[in-house]
Amino acid sequence: MNKNTKYSHVFEPIMVGRLTLKNRIVVPPMMPCLATPEGRSTLELSAFMGRLAKSGAGLVSFGESSIDMDRAFDHIATLNLGSDLFVPSLAVAVEEVHRYGAKATIELSHAGALAYEVLLNGKSRIAPSPAPNYIAPIYKGYTVEVMDKDMIDQIKQNFVDAVGRCVHAKFDMVTIHAGHGWLLGQFLSPTFNQRTDEYGGSLENRMRFPLEVLKAVRDAFGDQIALDMRVSGNPRLPKGFLAEEENFEELIAFLQAAESYLDMMNFSAGYIPVLETSEYMIPSYLLPHKTNAEFAAQAKKHLHIPISVAGSFVAVEEADEFIAQGNADMVGMGRASLADNDVFVKAEQGRDDTIRPCIRCVYCAGRIQPPNFKSIRCAVNPLIGRELEYPDMLTTPARKHKIMIIGGGPAGMEACQRLTELGHTVLLYDKAPALGGMLHTAAALSFKQDLVQYMKWMVNQTMKSGAEIHLNTEVTEETIRSLNPDIVFVAIGAVPAYPRIPGMTKENVVWAGDVDTKKVTVGDNVVVAGSGLTGTECAIGLAQEGKNVTLIDMIKPEDFLKDINGIVILSLIRMVQELGIKIHFQSTMKNITKNSVTYFDGTDQLEHTLICDNVVNALGMTIENNVVKKLSSVIPQSYLLGDCSGKAQNIQTAVLDGFTYAKRI
Ligand SMILES: Cc1cc2nc3c(=O)[nH]c(=O)nc-3n(C[C@H](O)[C@H](O)[C@H](O)COP(=O)(O)O)c2cc1C
Numbered sequence: 001m002n003k004n005t006k007y008s009h010v011f012e013p014i015m016v017g018r019l020t021l022k023n024r025i026v027v028p029p030m031m032p033c034l035a036t037p038e039g040r041s042t043l044e045l046s047a048f049m050g051r052l053a054k055s056g057a058g059l060v061s062f063g064e065s066s067i068d069m070d071r072a073f074d075h076i077a078t079l080n081l082g083s084d085l086f087v088p089s090l091a092v093a094v095e096e097v098h099r100y101g102a103k104a105t106i107e108l109s110h111a112g113a114l115a116y117e118v119l120l121n122g123k124s125r126i127a128p129s130p131a132p133n134y135i136a137p138i139y140k141g142y143t144v145e146v147m148d149k150d151m152i153d154q155i156k157q158n159f160v161d162a163v164g165r166c167v168h169a170k171f172d173m174v175t176i177h178a179g180h181g182w183l184l185g186q187f188l189s190p191t192f193n194q195r196t197d198e199y200g201g202s203l204e205n206r207m208r209f210p211l212e213v214l215k216a217v218r219d220a221f222g223d224q225i226a227l228d229m230r231v232s233g234n235p236r237l238p239k240g241f242l243a244e245e246e247n248f249e250e251l252i253a254f255l256q257a258a259e260s261y262l263d264m265m266n267f268s269a270g271y272i273p274v275l276e277t278s279e280y281m282i283p284s285y286l287l288p289h290k291t292n293a294e295f296a297a298q299a300k301k302h303l304h305i306p307i308s309v310a311g312s313f314v315a316v317e318e319a320d321e322f323i324a325q326g327n328a329d330m331v332g333m334g335r336a337s338l339a340d341n342d343v344f345v346k347a348e349q350g351r352d353d354t355i356r357p358c359i360r361c362v363y364c365a366g367r368i369q370p371p372n373f374k375s376i377r378c379a380v381n382p383l384i385g386r387e388l389e390y391p392d393m394l395t396t397p398a399r400k401h402k403i404m405i406i407g408g409g410p411a412g413m414e415a416c417q418r419l420t421e422l423g424h425t426v427l428l429y430d431k432a433p434a435l436g437g438m439l440h441t442a443a444a445l446s447f448k449q450d451l452v453q454y455m456k457w458m459v460n461q462t463m464k465s466g467a468e469i470h471l472n473t474e475v476t477e478e479t480i481r482s483l484n485p486d487i488v489f490v491a492i493g494a495v496p497a498y499p500r501i502p503g504m505t506k507e508n509v510v511w512a513g514d515v516d517t518k519k520v521t522v523g524d525n526v527v528v529a530g531s532g533l534t535g536t537e538c539a540i541g542l543a544q545e546g547k548n549v550t551l552i553d554m555i556k557p558e559d560f561l562k563d564i565n566g567i568v569i570l571s572l573i574r575m576v577q578e579l580g581i582k583i584h585f586q587s588t589m590k591n592i593t594k595n596s597v598t599y600f601d602g603t604d605q606l607e608h609t610l611i612c613d614n615v616v617n618a619l620g621m622t623i624e625n626n627v628v629k630k631l632s633s634v635i636p637q638s639y640l641l642g643d644c645s646g647k648a649q650n651i652q653t654a655v656l657d658g659f660t661y662a663k664r665i
């Protein structure tokens with residue numbers, strides 16, 4: 001441990017069983033979809049795991065891995081622990097983690113009734129009981145084979161065999177997955193498990209199978225490998241499922257029974273069979289930080305082995321404080337380690353201001369979730385999932401250029417940082433008095449604090465990058481000609497679109513960005529035109545202030561927030577409902593007056609009028625084509641980045657544009 005670190009609790013070593021971890025930060029399981037379809041580890045996966053270990057964490061977990069080749073798989077491109085054939089490539093990935101002084105664990109899982117159909121080769125799923133009717137739609141409609149005693153014994157043996165392969169691959173620990181509603185969670189659940197034999201009914205019976213698995217593994221391997229178990233500290237089931245206290249009491253009783261087999265346990269949240277609970281499993285920017293903290297802290301009082309908890313611990317400071325208060329022994333920080341691959345090293349050295357914050361956009365999770373199964377990426381760190389393409393060493397370009405960047409939004413700032421790193425001479429211009437561009441608008445609402453932190457970091461790093469930065473400066477063709485750069489990056493963003501609707505230019509029509517940033521104030525009754533992410537977030541912000549808000553959109557209800565990440569949608573829909581925001585779908589605005597909106601409702605084929613003080617325009621953005629054309633036509637090597645390039649844009653695509661163009665030069 002660095003003796004001078006201000007995070008003395010986090011960076012203190014800890015014994016877990018016979019293992020010594022160099023500190024108390026855990027990178028929790030994050031399945032990256034980087035294995036082959038058969039489940040073999042790849043060089044990409046090894047490099048990804050190496051990057052996570054390089055972050056400086058004491059323990060790094062490999063994500064959900066299938067304990068057998070038969071019916072355990074929940075995702076395409078996860079690791080397969082069902083055959084010795086896959087051990088050699090896995091051992092390479094473990095070496096990569098050890099290279100950075102971290103210990104390696106791997107999460108062993110069986111999906112049970114939630115196995116992914118395509119990977120079952122025509123077989124049915126297995127489970128303690130037939131799937132209950134509340135099961136999420138994606139898992140509905142398939143046959144479930146109820147496990148008999150022989151099958152229970154077989155799965156137990158499969159867990160043991162899988163652990164044997166992990167021992168062989170030189171893992172330091174295995175993590176048995178009993179959370180999130182996979183097979184062991186299905187046995188534990190009083191609503192899923194309807195068995196009438198010794199594996200169903202009372203808690204003692206429902207926990208029999210998970211406990212037998214733990215015992216079988218411990219009996220087979222003793223102290224050869226440390227044993228961890230993941231549970232959902234709170235499944236966060238909707239009302240009516242089970243009283244929360246009852247639920248928690250049962251969980252504690254199970255954990256107390258399990259702890260004699262374990263060296264540690266780790267807490268997550270959520271229950272995949274009930275879709276709504278996914279909101280808490282990988283919490284987005286719409287939920288508070290440290291979402292599972294209270295359950296871990298409660299459980300800690302009843303347990304004797306070290307415990308860890310994950311769920312929106314965003315800064316090392318939060319983890320340090322939590323451990324200092326005696327609420328947990330270790331803290332899992334997953335997405336923080338994706339957003340900045342040196343995060344814990346930097347924190348230990350007191351360089352917190354250089355850590356790139358995670359914005360909890362959940363883009364990473366959306367990529368790997370069914371039915372996508374795309375390899376992992378991060379919105380703010382383009383290196384994630386591209387470790388082989390962009391190894392750590394900087395490649396010095398063959399020729400250093402003088403590069404002019406016009407526009408200091410996310411694309412321009414990302415390009416600026418990468419180009420200066422590579423040694424180019426960079427001149428960055430923005431007509432605004434500060435860098436940030438659209439981030440100022442995007443981060444304005446009170447629930448966007450993670451984005452505020454990211455914007456501050458981006459601006460700070462860009463200001464320190466060594467580029468020549470000119471603010472309050474509108475660039476013209478003449479400016480470019482007089483500077484005569486080798487290359488121009490045009491990243492001037494976009495402006496609000498005002499579709500031709502009668503009354504759209506009236507004073508009471510305001511742009512959503514101006515409402516969010518409080519540049520304009522609106523009355524108590526507001527109609528927000530456009531139910532995309534901008535419109536919905538703006539509506540939520542206004543409703544939180546106590547306004548009476550109605551959203552209007554031409555789209556069908558089933559297309560509401562269609563292109564948004566599923567986890568974010570769950571939170572947004574919950575908030576829209578809780579705040580009483582009304583939505584009129586299939587509705588086309590016909591006319592706006594100073595105190596009303598008339599729209600045509602496609603469902604009843606009638607015109608209706610809503611009385612309102614203001615109409616908020618959230619109908620999208622448009623490119624200033626003339627300006628873009630002028631600025632990009634002076635120097636032959638000119639590139640368009642971010643919003644002004646015309647591609648669908650958000651922070652992830654803007655950052656990737658800046659990064660890719662900078663690396664391509
Ligand atoms: C891309 C991604 C993949 C994940 N994969 C798994 C997994 O394989 N198994 C699991 O138990 N949890 C998985 N999780 C949940 C994380 O382990 C963790 O509990 C969650 O991200 C909250 O922690 P954080 O806020 O520090 O990221 C995943 C999360 C992400 C973002």
Ligand code: SF4
Pocket residue numbers: 335336338339357358359360361362363364365377378379380381
């Ligand atoms: S994709 Fe978004 S949520 Fe995931 S690590 Fe990156 S910034 Fe965080």
